[in-house]
Amino acid sequence: MGFFSPEDGGHALDLTAAEFRDSPVFGVTVRYPAGHVVPLHTHAYGHLIYADRGLLRVEAESGQWLVPPTAAVWLRPNVRHRLVVSVALQAHGLFVRKDVCARLPVVDCVVSVGGLLRELIIALTQSDSQAMSSKRIRLLGELVLEELQAQPVLPLHLPWPADNAGSPIQHVCQTLLDNPSDTSTAVEWANRLAMGDKTFHRRFMQSTGMTFGKWRQQLRLTSSLTLLMQGIPITQVALASGYDSHSAYTTAFSKQFGQPPSLFSAKV
Known part of the structure; x- marks a missing residue:
């Protein structure tokens, strides 16, 4: 999500360690305790934020979203946002290269996360990336993009x-x-x-x-x-x-x- 878990000091995460330049998508996983707040920050990538348990609040200039485990927030590149954690959870962050973001929603929104998309997100964020071949990572990323295009937008947006x-x-x-x-x-x-x-x-x-x-x-x-x-x-x-x-x-x-x-x- 751009930050380590508080147990690791809460410092900004160096995304280049997880980046694969021949893949359109890469990801990280972070655990947050209840009451934690990730301060305002941006990414040069499109950003999909998903929590597989608990409830995550995402705040951006374009609005606020409360996200249950059946949904994820999509943010366009360079959108300033912060995360507010009301209950302990594990968050997954997918980062999409800017050159392929045109295939995804043109506005910040919440999308449904079904079984296949959930497993793809977890595969890209929790698996040992060093043990995965570049081809596998690239193919998983391409499939994530296809799934995201097919997901309905959910009414969890609160305009600010x-x-x-x-x-x-x-x-x-x-x-x-x-x-x-x-x-x-x-x-x-x-x-x-x-x-x-x-x-x-x-x-x-x-x-x-x-x-x-x-x-x-x-x-x-x-x-x-x-x-x-x-x-x-x-x-x-x-x-x-x-x-x-x-x-x-x-x-x-x-x-x-x-x-x-x-x-x-x-x-x-």
């Missing part, structure tokens, strides 16, 4: 305001991120910011590309994944996420992700 840091809309979003159960209405936020409610809605849409209500719901649902995967009962997760009941939360969650929260709760 494009305004300057400290703007009123960024303040609203950061407050809700810190406390997803906050029930303040758009009118209440507008009053606090000394602006009309129509102005607030317009500025929020301009800054995030989403309405206030939809953005807050997406925040609540994506944030709730962290609680689910910590084994917290669904009813408690629903209340902590701003929902009045288990059923209301389950309905909204299933509509957003196409699966009930119970499936994610099982993946602790």
Whole structure:
């Protein structure tokens, strides 16, 4: 992921040690404890970030993603990002040469990770690269690229305001991120910011590309994944996420992700 695990000192990882110049893709694996944060950094490569257990939060200028073990984040080359680890996990980072990134998504996004892609990622990041032939590494990399092109984009993206840091809309979003159960209405936020409610809605849409209500719901649902995967009962997760009941939360969650929260709760 660009950094060793904290046990190794947390220093920046020298990717040239893992790079194979005749292969389009190479990778590394890093273990992170709960509460660890990898600071903002960039790579000259396209970057696929996958955690085969736990839940990983990826923050970039283009948005934020909460990533369960059924998905991975794709970032274009040179995108500044940081990693926030809420529960202990093992992260896999694939790096794609810039000259072949045109074959992959042109925006930062979350893609589904099925059985084949998962095994390919693990093969490229966990195997002893010195024992693998250059041909095998190259072929595995080519197959990863083919699989990535075929994966659907998942609705785990939370757009972040494009305004300057400290703007009123960024303040609203950061407050809700810190406390997803906050029930303040758009009118209440507008009053606090000394602006009309129509102005607030317009500025929020301009800054995030989403309405206030939809953005807050997406925040609540994506944030709730962290609680689910910590084994917290669904009813408690629903209340902590701003929902009045288990059923209301389950309905909204299933509509957003196409699966009930119970499936994610099982993946602790």
